[in-house]
Amino acid sequence: xxxxxxxxxxxxxxxxxxxxxxxxxxxxxxxxxxxxxxxxxxxxxxxxxxxxxxxxxxxxxxxxxxxxxxxxxxxxxxxxxxxxxxxxxxxxxxxxxxxxxxxxxxxxxxxxxxxxxxxxxxxxxxxxxxxxxxxxxxxxxxxxxxxxxxxxxxxxxxxxxxxxxxxxxxxxxxxxxxxxxxxxxxxxxxxxxxxxxxxxxxxxxxxxxxxxxxxxxxxxxxxxxxxxxxxxxxxxxxxxxxxxxxxxxxxxxxxxxxxxxxxxxxxxxxxxxxxxxxxxxxxxxxxxxxxxxxxxxxxxxxxxxxxxxxxxxxxxxxxxxxxxxxxxxxxxxxxxxxxxxxxxxxxxxxxxxxxxxxxxxxxxxxxxxxxxxxxxxxxxxxxxxxxxxxxxxxxxxxxxxxxxxxxxxxxxxxxxxxxxxxxxxxxxxxxxxxxxxxxxxxxxxxxxxxxxxxxxxxxxxx
Amino acid sequence: xxxxxxxxxxxxxxxxxxxxxxxxxxxxxxxxxxxxxxxxxxxxxxxxxxxxxxxxxxxxxxxxxxxxxxxxxxxxxxxxxxxxxxx
Numbered sequence: 001x002x003x004x005x006x007x008x009x010x011x012x013x014x015x016x017x018x019x020x021x022x023x024x025x026x027x028x029x030x031x032x033x034x035x036x037x038x039x040x041x042x043x044x045x046x047x048x049x050x051x052x053x054x055x056x057x058x059x060x061x062x063x064x065x066x067x068x069x070x071x072x073x074x075x076x077x078x079x080x081x082x083x084x085x086x087x088x089x090x091x092x093x094x095x096x097x098x099x100x101x102x103x104x105x106x107x108x109x110x111x112x113x114x115x116x117x118x119x120x121x122x123x124x125x126x127x128x129x130x131x132x133x134x135x136x137x138x139x140x141x142x143x144x145x146x147x148x149x150x151x152x153x154x155x156x157x158x159x160x161x162x163x164x165x166x167x168x169x170x171x172x173x174x175x176x177x178x179x180x181x182x183x184x185x186x187x188x189x190x191x192x193x194x195x196x197x198x199x200x201x202x203x204x205x206x207x208x209x210x211x212x213x214x215x216x217x218x219x220x221x222x223x224x225x226x227x228x229x230x231x232x233x234x235x236x237x238x239x240x241x242x243x244x245x246x247x248x249x250x251x252x253x254x255x256x257x258x259x260x261x262x263x264x265x266x267x268x269x270x271x272x273x274x275x276x277x278x279x280x281x282x283x284x285x286x287x288x289x290x291x292x293x294x295x296x297x298x299x300x301x302x303x304x305x306x307x308x309x310x311x312x313x314x315x316x317x318x319x320x321x322x323x324x325x326x327x328x329x330x331x332x333x334x335x336x337x338x339x340x341x342x343x344x345x346x347x348x349x350x351x352x353x354x355x356x357x358x359x360x361x362x363x364x365x366x367x368x369x370x371x372x373x374x375x376x377x378x379x380x381x382x383x384x385x386x387x388x389x390x391x392x393x394x395x396x397x398x399x400x401x402x403x404x405x406x407x408x409x410x411x412x413x414x415x416x417x418x419x420x421x422x423x424x425x426x427x428x429x430x431x432x433x434x435x436x437x438x439x440x441x442x443x444x445x446x447x448x449x450x451x452x453x454x455x456x457x458x459x460x461x462x
Numbered sequence: 463x464x465x466x467x468x469x470x471x472x473x474x475x476x477x478x479x480x481x482x483x484x485x486x487x488x489x490x491x492x493x494x495x496x497x498x499x500x501x502x503x504x505x506x507x508x509x510x511x512x513x514x515x516x517x518x519x520x521x522x523x524x525x526x527x528x529x530x531x532x533x534x535x536x537x538x539x540x541x542x543x544x545x546x547x548x549x
Contacts, residue, residue: 332463335469340469343470343473346477347473350480351473351476351477353485355485360533362489362498366502367529370509372513373503373507375507375511403514406514407514410514437524440528
């Protein structure tokens with residue numbers, strides 16, 4: 001691919017025209033432009049190329065093929081026919097045509113017909129004002145580069161949530177709020193029956209109970225990832241002023257989202273559900289309390305330091321700077337993890353090793369051990385004749401060899417994606433067994449005891 | 463703090479009650495048959511099978527969980543008898 005970048009923006013009047021090669025085929029152009037949101041523009045090659053102006057696909061003299069959404073790259077394709085760059089730099093040229101209502105005109109942005117955009121279009125007499133184009137430059141492709149992938153560093157080796165907006169603890173001006181979610185989906189997570197369910201949920205915190213029951217909650221996006229790689233979702237929604245919590249979640253799903261496994265961890269080293277709290281316009285009283293309460297609750301459940309002196313001061317009225325009713329409540333009620341560990345060990349040693357619990361403890365230890373024993377080998381001498389020394393058949397069966405070979409077969413049979421049976425099915429089997437255990441427990445709790453008839457009384461009567 | 467205190471009191475009381483019982487760390491031998499050794503061997507062979515047939519491992523975990531549940535249920539019935547919920 002011959003891909004040259006003029007480097008410095010056009011406004012600085014430098015081009016790497018000498019980097020192009022004679023005979024380079026033009027297939028696509030990336031135009032970097034910095035112009036106000038909503039500016040419409042079009043792109044074409046000047047007539048010096050092939051005798052007539054050649055517009056990019058979808059573009060025309062009065063037809064805009066792109067609308068600015070802010071500074072960034074816009075890709076234009078010339079796929080209907082190919083163009084060979086002429087050898088002489090003096091005959092090359094691209095024109096950016098601005099079609100917005102406030103400023104309309106042409107500007108040559110490459111080639112000898114004009115190297116600059118300095119706030120007005122040049123090169124042709126009587127040209128129009130090009131408006132607020134503050135920066136622009138080109139990247140030329142001689143092969144089809146495919147759709148433009150937005151610049152992002154959301155590429156990794158594992159499925160993850162890269163970013164979502166609005167940012168945490170931000171305040172945005174309403175009523176229209178821009179929501180955005182960027183994630184990366186690893187191909188291994190959406191192969192076979194496994195998939196990833198993506199959810200973007202806006203929770204109204206301007207109600208009691210941390211917004212859990214608010215009818216104003218909005219599911220902005222809820223669906224399955226259909227392909228691996230970068231996932232981008234953006235939308236704008238009108239919501240009332242107040243406090244909100246935006247929750248982005250990735251869940252393990254099966255059979256196209258028919259089953260969800262809430263126990264599986266999707267994002268390595270991080271939580272599968274992440275939250276940002278933000279305010280639109282001005283916060284409400286309940287919303288402010290809800291947001292602070294959620295922050296404190298989440299922080300305290302994540303790290304319990306109930307025995308620290310800092311936590312003790314949160315309950316002291318004589319230290320108003322550190323007194324905090326939420327933290328004080330947690331200090332009083334949430335047990336310290338280390339101290340709890342010591343207490344439970346004492347319970348185990350003092351009670352669970354005593355009769356009759358000791359037998360249960362020993363049984364549990366045996367059942368959870370990972371020590372292995374070899375399976376018994378069957379070796380039988382079967383007499384088939386009169387002689388017991390020569391007329392015998394030795395039947396020898398070693399199940400350990402059979403298991404070893406079966407293990408190799410199961411582990412090494414892999415799908416096109418490199419997964420074996422265990423990789424594909426293990427999480428589903430875990431989920432099924434967990435559901436079966438749960439149902440047995442629920443059945444036992446609700447139907448475990450036979451019902452007595454009404455009025456049936458057990459007593460001795462004489 | 464308060465929860466720690468409550469748990470401590472509970473452990474102290476229960477520990478005092480069971481301190482009169484003998485300590486047992488292995489399963490008994492009944493009629494010359496060592497139950498402990500038999501269970502250790504059986505579990506060892508099952509671990510060997512589970513290394514190859516991995517669904518067995520997950521089923522074992524589920525069965526173990528159920529075993530713990532029924533053991534806790536029996537324990538509660540033993541402790542509070544007819545006042546057990548559902549009686």
